[in-house]
Amino acid sequence: MDGLQENKKFFPKFEGAFSEFAESVKGGKFAVVGHMRPDGDCIGSQVAMAYLLRKLGAAEVVCLNKNDVPFLYREFTCGEKFLNTEDFCDESFEIVTVDCADLKRTSDELGRKFPVPFACFDHHASNKPYARLNIIEPSASATGELLAGLMADAGIEFGDDIASALYVALMMDTRQLTTSNTNLRAFEVATFLVSKGADPADISVKLYQREKFGRMKLLAQFLQSLTMHYDGRVCIGLLKSGVYEKTGSSKEDSDGLVDYARNIDGVEIAVLLEDLADGGVKGSLRSKRPEMQVNEIAAHFGGGGHFAAAGFNVKMSMDEFYPELLNIIGEHLKR
Ligand SMILES: [Mn+2]
Structure with a gap:
């Protein structure tokens, strides 16, 4: 060879x-x-x-x-x-x-x-x-x-x-x-x-050249929801319940959306939070660099994954969970 x-x-x-x-x-x-x-x-x-x-x-x-x-x-x-x-x-x-x-x-x-x-x-x-x-x-x-x-x-x-x-x-x-x-x-x-x-x-x-229209509409919703925290070091985007029906997309279309948040200049940790049908929240975490060890944030909520890409599920509502997540990320950023 x-x-x-x-x-x-x-x-x-x-x-x-x-x-x-x-x-x-x-x-x-x-x-x-x-x-x-x-x-x-x-x-x-x-x-x-x-x-x-x-x-x-x-x-x-x-x-x-x-x-x-x-x-x-x-x-x-x-x-x-x-x-x-x-x-x-x-x-x-x-x-x-x-x-x-x-x-x-x-x-x-x-x-x-x-x-x-x-x-x-x-x-x-x-x-x-x-x-x-x-x-x-x-x-x-x-x-x-x-x-x-x-x-x-x-x-x-x-x-x-x-x-x-x-x-x-x-x-x-x-x-x-x-x-x-x-x-x-x-x-x-x-x-x-x-x-x-x-x-x-x-x-x-x-x-890479087979995007579905529904996924593009889903992406638009996700981008619209992006919010910056901690001086632009953390970016969080949401997929609220009903978003798939609204955009003509499906759950699998959410794969990779979180990367758009990570791609923003200055963002060190990107998060996608999704409302689950059972009332819980699914989280996906990404970082630009493995040193950030977002798997530890995921582990805090019972999840896991890689240093730069991790995930978790929690049985809390989005409104309850969001501030708790922000606290944990804040602590994590201080390390
Ligand atoms: Mn794999």
């Missing part, structure tokens, strides 16, 4: 764990489970894991998600069938999770039916190992990067469809290789995936 050192391994430390995984899946039945409100990394990783399991000799593989595959990623599912996590109860299947820092991220139900998954592949620093076999690498920028690297290291062949799904995973979690966790290896994995047939220009058009 041009530009890459021959025989170089992406994730040498997982050689043993991966071969243990590879040897124990033959003949088994597996459900590959992603997280709620799946993103590109989740879907791409599920598709690649389903392929990998079959390639390793699994007898049957299905993919499970609590929420539907988002519109943008439907072209990259390589024909995989996605079933609903909540309905699935076939106990002859083993669970393999991808991109889920916590078993609760899969759904409320799954952990009760399958308390100990067979395996977990993830890259979240907050992951506390919950499966029998855990391959977790926080330095990987995407679970897709981890899976692509593991397959490359093990010499597992795949075609341009799987390469594209993994490339999407990597691009979405790194915002096209620009986030703070994008290291040299992320670029090398991207190069590897292009060498396997992922087409950057084609994928870019499919991901």
Whole structure:
């Protein structure tokens, strides 16, 4: 392969764990489970894991998600069938999770039916190992990067469809290789995936030039709501209940809106707060730099995530919660 050192391994430390995984899946039945409100990394990783399991000799593989595959990623599912996590109860299947820092991220139900998954592949620093076999690498920028690297290291062949799904995973979690966790290896994995047939220009058009009108109207509402705090260091935007109906958009269209708040000059912490149907609030936190450790703010409210991107859910009304959040952020800024 041009530009890459021959025989170089992406994730040498997982050689043993991966071969243990590879040897124990033959003949088994597996459900590959992603997280709620799946993103590109989740879907791409599920598709690649389903392929990998079959390639390793699994007898049957299905993919499970609590929420539907988002519109943008439907072209990259390589024909995989996605079933609903909540309905699935076939106990002859083993669970393999991808991109889920916590078993609760899969759904409320799954952990009760399958308390100990067979395996977990993830890259979240907050992951506390919950499966029998855990391959977790926080330095990987995407679970897709981890899976692509593991397959490359093990010499597992795949075609341009799987390469594209993994490339999407990597691009979405790194915002096209620009986030703070994008290291040299992320670029090398991207190069590897292009060498396997992922087409950057084609994928870019499919991901970034297909905005829906409803999402643009939703963005307009979000931008209208932006409020600055702490001398412009913190920017908070809201999605009030009913906004999806009003704009002809859907929940999945809110992905990425918070970045518009972060993109403002001087903003160090950006927040999107969304009214939930059950009366609670969902929060998404972003920072320009990982040193800000917004995952600690999220953890204060029972959530988690990465240093520069984290989230949480609280069972309070927006009016009750907003001042409390402002206090915590204020304390956080003093550190
Ligand atoms: Mn991810």
